[in-house]
Amino acid sequence: MSFILRRLGFYVVAAWVALTVNFFLPRLVPGNAVEAIMAKFPGTLQPAAYHAIEAMLGIGHPGSLWHQYGSYLNDVLHLNFGISSSNFPAHVSTLLAQTIPWTLALVGTATVIAFFLGTLLGILAGWRHGGWLERLLPALMFLQAIPYFFLALLLLYLLAVNTHVFPAGQGYGGGLVPGWDWSFISSAMFHSLLPAFTIVITSVAGWMLQMRNVMITTIGEDYVLAAQAKGLPNRRVIFSYAARNALLPQLQGFGLALGFVVSGAIVMEIVFSYPGIGLLLLNSVTSDDYPLTQAIFLVITFAVLLANLIVDLVIVAVDPRARTREAA
Amino acid sequence: MTTALPINVELPTLPGAPARQLGRWGRLPLKAKAGVILLGFFVLAAIIGPLVAPYAPGYQNPNPALSMNAPSAAHLLGTTQSGQDVLSQVLSGIRLTLELALLVGVIATALSVIVGVAAAFLGGIWDDLLSLLINVFLVIPALPLLIVLLGYLPHTGQTATILVLAGLGWPWGARVIRAQTLSIRNRDFIAASRESGERGWRIIAFEIVPNEVSLIAANFVNTVLYAIGASVALAFIGVTNLSSWSLGTILYWAESQQALQLGAWWWFVPPGLAVALIGTSLVLLNTGIDELGNPRLKDANQRARVNGRRLLPTDPTPVLNAALPTRQRTPVVAFMHSFSRSAYVSDRAQRRLSAPKPSEGQQ
Numbered sequence: 192m193s194f195i196l197r198r199l200g201f202y203v204v205a206a207w208v209a210l211t212v213n214f215f216l217p218r219l220v221p222g223n224a225v226e227a228i229m230a231k232f233p234g235t236l237q238p239a240a241y242h243a244i245e246a247m248l249g250i251g252h253p254g255s256l257w258h259q260y261g262s263y264l265n266d267v268l269h270l271n272f273g274i275s276s277s278n279f280p281a282h283v284s285t286l287l288a289q290t291i292p293w294t295l296a297l298v299g300t301a302t303v304i305a306f307f308l309g310t311l312l313g314i315l316a317g318w319r320h321g322g323w324l325e326r327l328l329p330a331l332m333f334l335q336a337i338p339y340f341f342l343a344l345l346l347l348y349l350l351a352v353n354t355h356v357f358p359a360g361q362g363y364g365g366g367l368v369p370g371w372d373w374s375f376i377s378s379a380m381f382h383s384l385l386p387a388f389t390i391v392i393t394s395v396a397g398w399m400l401q402m403r404n405v406m407i408t409t410i411g412e413d414y415v416l417a418a419q420a421k422g423l424p425n426r427r428v429i430f431s432y433a434a435r436n437a438l439l440p441q442l443q444g445f446g447l448a449l450g451f452v453v454s455g456a457i458v459m460e461i462v463f464s465y466p467g468i469g470l471l472l473l474n475s476v477t478s479d480d481y482p483l484t485q486a487i488f489l490v491i492t493f494a495v496l497l498a499n500l501i502v503d504l505v506i507v508a509v510d511p512r513a514r515t516r517e518a519a
Numbered sequence: 520m521t522t523a524l525p526i527n528v529e530l531p532t533l534p535g536a537p538a539r540q541l542g543r544w545g546r547l548p549l550k551a552k553a554g555v556i557l558l559g560f561f562v563l564a565a566i567i568g569p570l571v572a573p574y575a576p577g578y579q580n581p582n583p584a585l586s587m588n589a590p591s592a593a594h595l596l597g598t599t600q601s602g603q604d605v606l607s608q609v610l611s612g613i614r615l616t617l618e619l620a621l622l623v624g625v626i627a628t629a630l631s632v633i634v635g636v637a638a639a640f641l642g643g644i645w646d647d648l649l650s651l652l653i654n655v656f657l658v659i660p661a662l663p664l665l666i667v668l669l670g671y672l673p674h675t676g677q678t679a680t681i682l683v684l685a686g687l688g689w690p691w692g693a694r695v696i697r698a699q700t701l702s703i704r705n706r707d708f709i710a711a712s713r714e715s716g717e718r719g720w721r722i723i724a725f726e727i728v729p730n731e732v733s734l735i736a737a738n739f740v741n742t743v744l745y746a747i748g749a750s751v752a753l754a755f756i757g758v759t760n761l762s763s764w765s766l767g768t769i770l771y772w773a774e775s776q777q778a779l780q781l782g783a784w785w786w787f788v789p790p791g792l793a794v795a796l797i798g799t800s801l802v803l804l805n806t807g808i809d810e811l812g813n814p815r816l817k818d819a820n821q822r823a824r825v826n827g828r829r830l831l832p833t834d835p836t837p838v839l840n841a842a843l844p845t846r847q848r849t850p851v852v853a854f855m856h857s858f859s860r861s862a863y864v865s866d867r868a869q870r871r872l873s874a875p876k877p878s879e880g881q882q
Contacts, residue, residue, distance in 0.1 A: 201651070201654065201655075202658075204651065204655060205655045205658050205659060208655050208659070209659055212664070213667070216667065216668070216671055217671060329550075329553075329799075332799050332803055332806065333795060333796075333799045335799075335802055336744070336794075336795050336796075336797075336798025336799040336802050337791075337794075337795040337798065338748060338751055338752060338755075338791065338794055338795065338798075339752075340752065340755055340770075341770070341787075341792075341794065341795060344774070344779060344787055344791065345788070347779060348779050348782075348784060348787075352780060353782070359780075400806075404809070408813070424852075425855055426852075426855040429855075446658070447657055447658070450658070450659070450660030450661060450662075451661075453660055454660055454661060454662030454663065454749075454752070455662075455752070458662070458752045458755060458756060461755075461756060462774070472663065472666065473756050473757075476666055476756065476757070476758060477757060479670070481670070481671075484666070484667055485667060487663065488663045488664060488666070488667045491660055491663045492659055492660060492663065492664075495658065495659070495660050496658060499658055
């Protein structure tokens with residue numbers, strides 16, 4: 192219990208750091224963020240727009256820095272991220288609510304699939320150390336090193352542009368209205384196949400290599416040999432003795448690597464014009480929509496923190512030692 | 520009837536006379552060698568590439584017939600929409616991308632060493648604070664933060680990108696180096712130098728850091744890998760100085776000028792492949808370094824063989840038991856069982872009993 196509490200405290204600190212960075216960034220920029228925006232649109236922005244931009248960025252709030260900070264935290268707490276400048280007059284929170292489900296469904300599902308598949312393959316590769324799965328290692332390293340968006344480009348070129356097997360981007364077919372009817376859902380699932388495949392292919396190798404390495408170290412342990420010597424069935428030795436112990440570093444790695452996976456998936460969405468949070472981030476960056484960019488950063492960070500918390504809970508459930516020992 | 524199988528163990532080459540002739544290079548794991556060669560190829564391309572490149576990367580051939588040409592003798596990797604030579608762009612791109620990644624690697628690794636060693640060496644409240652800092656930066660996803668940071672900076676030039684990438688790339692290394700320093704700190708030779716009155720910074724610089732060189736090297740390789748991935752991704756979405764030619768900006772222009780839809784594979788495949796291959800070389804290098812430290816991770820090519828068949832480490836001692844298992848198995852159990860040593864042994868025994876080879880049958 193104290194382990195969970197300590198981890199919870201840690202995540203609160205991490206969330207607070209993210210919030211604070213987000214708050215101070217526009218105020219610490221050399222020069223002035225407002226002037227930077229004004230300079231990017233010479234002629235089109237009248238000097239009178241200065242105060243409007245200030246208000247938009249939340250800089251022009253009256254009162255001291257502490258007062259601004261307080262009202263900023265209060266706004267975030269109420270999911271009030273202000274108004275998007277590129278999609279004026281839409282609220283940032285509305286835009287987020289439209290895009291988050293897409294990303295969550297795609298990236299979440301694909302990541303979980305990749306994790307389980309990679310871990311299982313890693314268990315087998317480690318157990319049959321020197322077996323045929325190990326022959327694939329160089330290819331896997333290549334997959335691990337390939338940027339997500341490049342694989343996305345390749346797949347799109349080969350399977351969508353050239354051969355028309357899959358749709359070339361977008362989240363659902365043209366002419367369909369998002370809703371809970373079958374034609375829309377099937378179209379959305381069909382459109383998400385290629386992006387999901389990209390995530391699985393590029394991240395499965397990492398999970399597998401890591402699991403293999405830990406597994407190889409674990410099968411050298413005496414308790415695995417003892418379990419074998421007792422004549423336990425192989426699957427029991429593999430999953431209950433070796434893999435269960437090898438899984439702990441893998442789970443911890445999952446939490447830390449999640450940031451990478453999410454980052455890669457964001458860029459991948461851009462290639463597929465997938466209507467998720469990554470595409471929104473690109474649009475907000477290219478149009479200097481600071482409120483939207485910041486809100487997306489917060490959302491992604493909080494999502495990763497939440498996933499890490501879940502991983503911690505799983506670790507506590509899997510590893511009895513985590514319940515008793517002091518948090519690392 | 521139980522017979523021991525003839526085992527001929529092919530020992531890995533011992534570090535004896537032949538290995539010494541090969542020197543350090545010969546004893547490197549195969550993966551590390553492959554990584555060094557592949558990386559060396561790209562470093563060479565980065566050094567001499569821009570010198571031998573047929574065109575300036577930004578040179579736009581005014582001849583409209585030279586726009587979007589497939590690879591030919593004049594343009595080995597084809598041309599872009601505006602008649603630029605892709606090969607020349609990729610060659611300059613490799614140089615710029617590697618330059619940036621190496622600089623980020625140096626700065627971030629230095630930061631990791633400073634923070635990691637300081638946290639472990641100072642201990643107490645400093646360790647708590649620095650560890651918290653490390654863990655917080657570990658858990659905050661880097662790319663979105665990079666995008667936000669670079670979006671705010673007025674000049675998204677090379678220097679800004681390098682500093683921001685390095686500023687977010689150090690915590691992975693710091694975490695590992697802190698752990699290593701913690702274990703070194705309590706060894707006897709540190710206590711000895713402490714007793715002999717060495718100053719703290721001298722202990723750090725001459726006793727602790729030299730003992731972490733392999734760790735720092737591995738961390739450097741990892742950081743360079745991260746820097747390449749992040750900088751290319753940032754350039755690809757346009758958060759960089761787009762007037763420079765890096766592998767990422769080539770991909771940016773290819774994507775934004777519809778190379779994909781127009782079928783110009785020669786425009787985006789070479790730069791992407793270069794990124795992937797540089798990355799592969801670094802992963803190989805790192806795996807090699809890992810294997811050097813933990814020989815168990817090696818490919819089991821040189822392990823014991825039983826009758827020509829490799830013996831895997833999880834297999835029990837090979838003893839041929841002629842009593843064959845008669846139990847019926849469900850398909851799932853049979854699949855799992857096929858991984859086991861006994862399945863292999865009984866399988867072989869069955870084959871040998873049914874058709875004994877003349878040479879082996881004598882035993």
